[in-house]
Every structure is written in structure tokens, then in C-alpha cells.
């Protein structure tokens with residue numbers, strides 16, 4: 001008579017029961033009139049009289065244990081059944097949504113810009129964020145002590161290097177390693193040592209463009225940039241050039257685009273002018289071409305090179321695309337802000 005083995009089996013079966021019917025079967029098998037325990041009791045009379053009392057006691061406590069366990073399990077089943085019937089458990093409610101990450105608005109804009117320029121034959125070039133003085137200034141026609149250096153408030157490092165103040169040094173690095181014709185964009189992070197406010201950060205993203213060939217003119221630039229903005233904003237955008245000054249381009253200009261909100265009729269975004277100032281650009285200065293190891297074009301039809309360069313603020317572009325009014329939000333890491341994109 002192995003009561004221990006029977007007990008183990010019975011408890012396992014209670015555990016495995018998945019509903020009231022299954023539990024009832026376990027009850028019948030062990031505690032029913034013709035069940036295992038009843039048949040054990042029936043065979044007590046075959047035992048020597050001295051053992052009967054002890055075995056009988058064991059059987060009784062086993063019976064009691066099974067009754068208790070089955071009762072507890074039964075109550076559990078009934079409770080969940082009741083919940084189900086009272087509609088407290090609504091099986092039609094959708095499951096919990098899995099939270100997935102997504103790209104930062106700046107990354108979305110950067111990738112969109114890269115794709116559009118890629119479609120127009122521009123490839124992507126990269127350069128170091130820690131730059132030397134020569135690439136960041138001298139090679140770009142900004143010699144030491146030149147007042148133009150004040151246009152860029154610079155983070156200087158202890159080793160004499162600096163955090164690049166624009167993506168333009170990559171123009172020089174690329175020209176030195178690659179022969180024209182050149183058609184590149186340089187999306188990247190840049191740094192300015194200045195106070196922050198709604199439209200200024202100490203680090204932000206710029207997208208540099210450089211196109212060098214034999215007969216590149218300002219009209220090529222205007223066509224390309226109008227095409228870029230039109231594809232980016234999915235509407236026809238006009239560009240307007242105004243004379244300006246940058247040491248590394250000659251002539252230089254500020255580029256305005258027709259207002260994406262009012263399309264030129266005037267609104268608060270464009271201060272009723274119909275135009276929005278968006279970037280700086282110009283024809284690459286001969287000194288910059290020389291620093292990049294190229295022979296600049298001197299007169300029509302000579303063998304020299306010429307071309308244009310431009311720099312778009314990716315943060316500004318992102319702010320315009322998504323109508324964000326404070327650049328600092330882009331770097332705040334505020335989940336409430338970021339999950340909108």
C-alpha cells in the first residue's frame with residue numbers, strides 16, 4: 001500500500017486541472033465512492049490488526065488534505081468565472097501596446113535632406129568634430145587676427161584644437177583627397193560658444209553643400225536649392241538671393257525662400273514679407289580652392305575650377321517643417337515633446 005506515491009500523483013493532478021470539469025474528475029478518481037481512497041479503506045481489513053489504526057489515520061489525513069486542496073482550486077475557478085460573467089474581464093479589450101522607439105525629428109529631417117540631395121547626385125562626406133585651426137579658419141580664407149573670426153564664437157581646446165564652428169572644413173578635407181568634379185553634402189554637428197535662447201544653441205546641425213566643376217554658376221545653385229526646398233516641403237518654393245559677406249565665398253549671399261505658410265502673400269511667420277531667411281551661400285573663394293589643392297578659374301574658358309558652397313541649418317529646417325518655436329526643445333530629451341514625431 002503506497003499512500004505516499006498516491007498522494008504525490010493526486011496533488012499533481014489537482015495542479016494540472018484547468019477547469020471545474022477536470023477538477024471534478026480528480027475528485028471522483030480519489031475521493032469518489034469507488035475511488036482510490038475508498039478502495040484503500042476497503043483493504044484495511046486485510047492488514048494485521050496492529051497496523052490498521054496507523055494506516056487508517058494516514059488515509060484520513062490524506063483524504064482531508066485532498067478535500068482542502070480541491071476546495072481551494074474550485075474557489076479559484078469559480079472566482080474567475082464570476083469575474084468573466086460580470087464582464088469585469090473584457091476579452092475584447094485590445095492587448096497592451098508595445099512601446100517602440102522612433103527617430104528624433106532632427107534625424108528625420110537630416111535623412112530626408114540626404115535622400116533629396118542623393119537623388120540629385122550629391123554624395124555624403126564627413127569630417128572630424130574636433131578640428132584644427134587651419135582647416136576651420138586659415139584654409140577658409142580667415143587668417144589669424146582677421147576680424148571675420150569674430151563671426152564665430154569658438155570653443156578652444158587645451159591642445160590648441162577647437163570644436164568646429166561650421167561644416168566648411170570638410171570642403172578642404174574633401175578637395176584635398178578627391179579630384180573634381182565634386183558634388184557633396186556634409187551633414188554634421190557644429191559648436192558655437194554663445195548664450196542659448198529660443199533660436200540659439202551651443203551645438204546644432206548644419207548641412208554643408210559643395211559643387212565644383214568647370215562651368216558651375218550661381219544659376220546652377222539657385223536651381224538646385226529651389227528644387228531641394230520644393231521636394232522637402234512638397235510644394236513649389238522660390239529662392240531669392242541677397243548680397244552678403246562670408247570670407248570663404250565671393251560673391252556671397254543670403255538665401256531667402258518663399259514663405260511655406262502663406263506662399264508669399266505675407267503672414268506672421270515671415271513677418272508679412274513673404275520671404276524667410278534660410279541659409280548662407282556663395283561662389284567658392286579662389287583662396288579656398290587653392291587651399292584645397294585646386295587651380296581656380298581665372299577667366300572664361302580657362303582650365304581652372306569653380307563652384308558654389310552653401311550651409312543650411314538643419315535645426316532651423318526641422319523647426320520650420322514641424323512648426324517648433326524653440327530650438328532648445330530639440331536637445332531637451334523631453335519625452336512629451338519627442339513622442340509627437
Ligand SMILES: [Zn+2]
Pocket residue numbers: 259260261262263264265266267268269270271272274275
Ligand atoms: Zn508667410
